[in-house]
Amino acid sequence: MPKPKVAFFDFTCCEGCQLCALDLTAEQLLDLLAVIDIVEFREAISEKSDSFDIAIVEGSITRDSDIPRLEKIRKTANLLICLGSCSCIVGINALKNFQKTEELQNEVYPDAPHRYETSVARAVDEIVKVDAIIPGCPINTLEFVKVVKNLVLGKDPDIPTYPVCIECKKKENICVYEKGIHCLGPVIRAGCGAICPEKGGYCFGCRGLVPDPNLDSMREIMNKYNMPYDQIDDRFKLFLGRNKEIFQDVQ
Ligand code: SF4
Numbered sequence: 190m191p192k193p194k195v196a197f198f199d200f201t202c203c204e205g206c207q208l209c210a211l212d213l214t215a216e217q218l219l220d221l222l223a224v225i226d227i228v229e230f231r232e233a234i235s236e237k238s239d240s241f242d243i244a245i246v247e248g249s250i251t252r253d254s255d256i257p258r259l260e261k262i263r264k265t266a267n268l269l270i271c272l273g274s275c276s277c278i279v280g281i282n283a284l285k286n287f288q289k290t291e292e293l294q295n296e297v298y299p300d301a302p303h304r305y306e307t308s309v310a311r312a313v314d315e316i317v318k319v320d321a322i323i324p325g326c327p328i329n330t331l332e333f334v335k336v337v338k339n340l341v342l343g344k345d346p347d348i349p350t351y352p353v354c355i356e357c358k359k360k361e362n363i364c365v366y367e368k369g370i371h372c373l374g375p376v377i378r379a380g381c382g383a384i385c386p387e388k389g390g391y392c393f394g395c396r397g398l399v400p401d402p403n404l405d406s407m408r409e410i411m412n413k414y415n416m417p418y419d420q421i422d423d424r425f426k427l428f429l430g431r432n433k434e435i436f437q438d439v440q
């Protein structure tokens with residue numbers, strides 16, 4: 190049976206997730222290439238192709254002119270996978286939605302505010318159907334390999350639906366709330382190995398919310414640990430600004 194052809198595409202992002210997808214050992218790469226053929230991947234090969242089975246899409250949609258390109262990719266691919274927070278949940282690109290586009294253009298390009306097209310930052314699934322996500326800013330490389338292989342083999346992508354706290358507790362980390370640090374781990378999708386709290390930081394939400402998160406309880410806990418409610422929203426804003434459960438009134 191021929192291997193499925195895989196093509197990578199990028200929209201508005203830093204392309205760090207594509208770099209992470211390349212951060213494989215020779216053995217891991219050979220393992221992946223045993224099940225797929227890569228036909229387009231701007232960061233790794235110069236070839237391009239209009240024919241592919243699986244599209245891996247990185248980046249947010251921030252220009253109306255991106256939409257026909259994305260729709261064409263969707264029409265060609267049997268499966269479309271979102272790669273990274275910019276693509277899955279908009280992530281840090283959603284910060285621009287808190288300011289009027291006109292104001293942003295004047296602030297960034299005061300001499301020529303309309304030189305570059307821009308609009309509200311959107312996730313890929315706001316424009317086309319998405320078959321699977323690989324969350325994170327950046328992604329976890331091993332999770333990328335697992336999701337791609339699972340999909341090729343007709344299995345569930347197997348992305349965790351439980352929160353970061355589960356991974357954090359399994360590692361026996363001391364909860365950073367005990368050190369006076371506020372962490373979004375209780376409502377954020379696991380899969381990163383709780384790397385930020387493990388390294389002495391806190392979860393700022395880069396993998397997006399778990400399904401059915403208890404946001405009211407999350408706010409109550411943060412407030413109980415002395416974080417004012419307006420600062421809680423700022424913490425959510427960094428990666429979850431496109432989430433309508435949290436920010437209903439944002440464009
Ligand atoms: S999710 Fe983060 S690392 Fe990945 S492309 Fe976007 S900004 Fe870069």
Ligand code: SF4
Pocket residue numbers: 353354355357358362363364365366372373374375383386391392
């Ligand atoms: S440090 Fe964060 S992720 Fe870890 S247990 Fe505490 S709240 Fe959960």
Ligand code: SF4
Pocket residue numbers: 325326353377378381382383384385386391392393394395396397
């Ligand atoms: S701990 Fe939170 S912010 Fe850090 S990588 Fe995991 S999901 Fe992202």
